[in-house]
Amino acid sequence: MRILLVEDQTLIGKAVQRGLVEEAFAVDWATSLTDGLHLALEFDYDTIILDLMLPDGSGFELLSELRKKNYQTPVLILSARDALEDKSRGFNLGSDDYLVKPFAFEELLARVRALTRRKYGYLKQQVEVGGLTLDFAARTAQAGGIVLNLTSKEFALLELVVLRRTHILSREKIIEHLYAEDAEQESNVIDVFINKLRRKLEAAGIGPLIETVRGEGYVVR
Numbered sequence: 001m002r003i004l005l006v007e008d009q010t011l012i013g014k015a016v017q018r019g020l021v022e023e024a025f026a027v028d029w030a031t032s033l034t035d036g037l038h039l040a041l042e043f044d045y046d047t048i049i050l051d052l053m054l055p056d057g058s059g060f061e062l063l064s065e066l067r068k069k070n071y072q073t074p075v076l077i078l079s080a081r082d083a084l085e086d087k088s089r090g091f092n093l094g095s096d097d098y099l100v101k102p103f104a105f106e107e108l109l110a111r112v113r114a115l116t117r118r119k120y121g122y123l124k125q126q127v128e129v130g131g132l133t134l135d136f137a138a139r140t141a142q143a144g145g146i147v148l149n150l151t152s153k154e155f156a157l158l159e160l161v162v163l164r165r166t167h168i169l170s171r172e173k174i175i176e177h178l179y180a181e182d183a184e185q186e187s188n189v190i191d192v193f194i195n196k197l198r199r200k201l202e203a204a205g206i207g208p209l210i211e212t213v214r215g216e217g218y219v220v221r
Contacts (some may be wrong), residue, residue, distance in 0.1 A: 001046040001116050001156065002026040002177050006036035006062065007078070008054050012101070016078075018092075019105045020112070024139065024152035026180040033057040042068055046116045046174055049108075050095075052079040052086070061095060063214050067094035070176065074115035078103070111139060120163040129162055129220060130209045131202070143204035153178065154197050161210055161220045170217035194218060 001022055008031045017027045030036040033054045034046060040062075052059035061073055074096040079086070082100045088128045090098050096118075097111050117123065117136055118133040125137040139155055141148045150158065159175050163168060171190045194210060198209070201209055211219050 002028070002043070002180065003042075003112065004028045004036065004039055004045045004048045006031075006033070006048065006054070006059065007051045008032065009051070010050050012051075014065070015105070016108070019109070023109060024156050025112075026178055026183065028181050030062065030117050031055070033059070033062050037062050037065060039181070040071065040073070041069070043181070046119060046171070046177065047112050048073055052077060052081055052090075060089060063090070063093045063146045064096060072119075072121065074119050076108075076115060077107070080093055110137070116162055117163070122163060127162060130206060131164065132204075132206050132209065134159065134162055143201070143206050146204060148200055148204055150197070154193060154200070157193050158197060161218060165220045168216045168219045173217070 003025050005013060005016055005020075006029055007016065007029065013029050013031065017029050020027045027037055030039055030053075033056045036050070036054070050059045050063060053077075054062075059077065059079070063077075066075070075094065075100060076097040076100065077095045078089045078099050080101040087098050096115055099108060099111060099162075113136060116126070126133060126135050131143055134140075135142075136159060139152075141150055141155060141158060157174065158177055160174060174190050198210060209220055211221060213219055
């Protein structure tokens with residue numbers, strides 16, 4: 001899953017980016033309102049983490065501009081401003097959550113994961129499909145009580161196609177959700193991941209789960 005972090009404080013930005021990347025998120029980090037707005041409109045993010053006090057304006061302005069454009073991606077405000085009026089303003093402008101600095105990274109992570117699931121219509125942390133059980137919080141996939149040995153990217157790919165179940169995802173769209181803007185990858189990287197994932201699923205007794213739609217991409221029915 002891909003996150004946009006809009007935060008101008010270097011120490012906080014680095015810590016949040018590093019922590020999320022270690023949890024298999026792809027993270028783009030912007031340090032200004034201008035760059036944050038540009039990235040938000042350029043790419044399809046799964047969640048946005050937004051600071052309010054930015055060098056070229058307020059995060060409220062960015063949030064307001066996005067919602068005026070009917071931008072649906074969940075937004076979590078992360079700010080040192082803890083006044084009730086700030087929280088109320090954020091929610092009234094369309095934020096989905098509000099976390100006050102200083103914060104525990106584990107809480108931020110739990111909220112980001114919940115918002116990401118909610119974006120795709122999943123409220124619970126577990127989902128079952130085709131004999132497979134995915135636990136989004138534990139980052140595990142089980143079949144017949146056996147936990148599959150998946151890499152972080154393989155799980156991220158499986159998570160994406162399951163959350164977007166019935167939607168055909170092109171290779172380009174999958175790459176957009178799994179990799180940050182500055183990440184380099186081979187042109188066939190998604191095909192390689194899909195093939196490895198299919199072999200592991202088949203070895204666990206899971207039948208054809210990820211279908212290939214010729215000329216379009218992949219889908220879980």
